[in-house]
């Protein structure tokens with residue numbers, strides 16, 4: 322049964338993080354090394370800020386996080402820059418490149434609202450936007466969430482033409498009932 326207040330939720334609350342999603346990104350970082358001292362990071366779908374909070378302790382003073390979400394998000398750190406906006410718009414892209422022309426890592430925890438039908442297709446559409454942004458900002462690494470489904474294989478094939486390494490990750494912190502996966506691409 323779905324339990325919103327599961328062990329990861331309680332741990333996040335106890336450790337002062339904004340969301341249980343921090344444990345997914347920390348697990349992926351531990352295994353694949355996402356963050357480094359001078360990283361320029363784009364956090365797409367950043368609210369309530371868990372992924373950025375997880376990244377900040379690994380970053381030096383010259384690092385930067387540009388974060389975008391439809392919902393206002395506050396993370397108290399001068400390296401965190403936030404835009405309330407939609408990643409599908411060119412206006413948002415202009416803001417992203419005003420923070421930094423290039424990014425080391427583009428990470429996206431964006432998912433469409435689930436309504437039961439078409440969730441996978443809408444998740445692919447959002448992923449394609451993030452993939453295009455990552456290309457345009459010349460990101461070395463791209464990590465994005467996807468609702469797994471029939472289109473995953475095609476998407477993986479096209480990503481393999483662009484990236485040296487493309488892997489599917491299902492973190493332990495992902496709820497057992499969820500069909501979300503993460504795709505990590507590295508140049």
Ligand SMILES: C[S@@+](CC[C@H](N)C(=O)[O-])C[C@H]1O[C@@H](n2cnc3c(N)ncnc32)[C@H](O)[C@@H]1O
Pocket residue numbers: 339340342343365366367368369370371372373389390391392406407408409430431432433
């Ligand atoms: C699962 S939450 C992200 C959680 C976050 N990674 C954390 O650790 O706190 C997904 C977010 O994606 C945002 N989102 C969905 N569609 C978006 C869009 N088109 N542009 C920007 N943000 C979007 C939602 O508002 C939501 O806050």
